Amino acid sequence: MNIGLASTRSGVSQRMIRHYERIGLVPPPARRDSGYRDYDERDVHRLRFIANARDLGFSVAEIATLLGLWEDRERASAEVKHLALEHIEALDEKIAKLQAMRATLNELAERCHGDERPDCPILSELANAAPSTDAELR
C-alpha cells in the first residue's frame, strides 16, 4: 500500500513516516518500480505502535527501545515495566513543574485588581524576583 494509506491507517503523518525511516526507527519499506514506498500490514502495525507510544509521551529514543522489546518475544516484562515507571516519573516531574508555574501565576493573578488601575503585582513580581531564585527553579 502507498504511504498515504499507511499514514491514515497508522495515525502517523506521511512526513513523520519518512522521518522515522530516515532516522532508522523503522526499516525502509519495499519500493515499487516507480520508487513509491510500499507498506504491508506489519509496517502499519509498527507505525501504529509508534503513534500510541508517542501519544503516551515517549521520546523517539524510548520508542526505539520499546520497539526492540516488542519485537523480542523472550524479553522479561520487568524490562518494559521499568521503562514505563521511569517515564511516569518523568511525566510527574513535568506535571509538578507546570503546576508550580500555575500556582505562582494564579496567586499573582488573584492579587491583581484587573481593572483600570495600572498597578499590577504580576508585572512588579516579574520585574523584581531575584535571578538566583529563578535559576533554582530551572
Next chain:
Amino acid sequence: MNIGLASTRSGVSQRMIRHYERIGLVPPPARRDSGYRDYDERDVHRLRFIANARDLGFSVAEIATLLGLWEDRERASAEVKHLALEHIEALDEKIAKLQAMRATLNELAERCHGDERPDCPILSELANAAPSTDAELR
C-alpha cells in the same frame, strides 16, 4: 558592563541575550569601541523580567506583550491579568494532557507483572490501540 556579567546578574544565558537582541525582544545595547556589548542596570532589569516570565512558561511572543505592558505605566491592570489568565488556561491544558498520559501509562504498568514472564499489557496495548482513538487524544 559586559555580557557575561549581565548574564550572571539577570539569569539569562549569553546565548539567549544575543538571541533576544536579534529577534528584537530587547533593544540593542550600547557598544564599546571594541565592539563589546555594554549593558546598564536597566538592561539587566529587563532581562531579569524576561527570565522570570520564561520561568512561568510564557512564550517569547507573550513576553514581548508583557514587556510592552510593563513599560507602559498607564496601561490597565486588566490587560495584564487577562494575559495571565489565558496563560493559566494553557498551563491547565498541558497539565491535563500529561495527567491523562500518566493515568493511562500507570494503569498499564499496574497490570504488568514486571517479572521474568514476557507477556506485558503495556506492549500489547501499544501494539493494538486503534489509531483513531490516538488521533482524538492528540
Next chain:
DNA sequence: CCTTGACTCTAACATGATGTCAAGGTCCAT
C-alpha cells in the same frame, strides 16, 4: 612591553518533532 588567560565577537550547525512548500514524476479513470 609582552605574554597569558579570561572574556567577547560573529557565524554556523545541532537538537526534537513536526509542518509546509516546490518542482517534478506516477497512477488511474474517463
Next chain:
DNA sequence: ATGGACCTTGACATCATGTTAGAGTCAAGG
C-alpha cells in the same frame, strides 16, 4: 491522452537553546 490525486526528494521554518570554531580584546603580572 488528459486531469486530478498521489508520490518523490529536498529545503526551509518553527522554538528555545546549546555548542563549537576562529578571531579579536582586555587586564594583570613578569
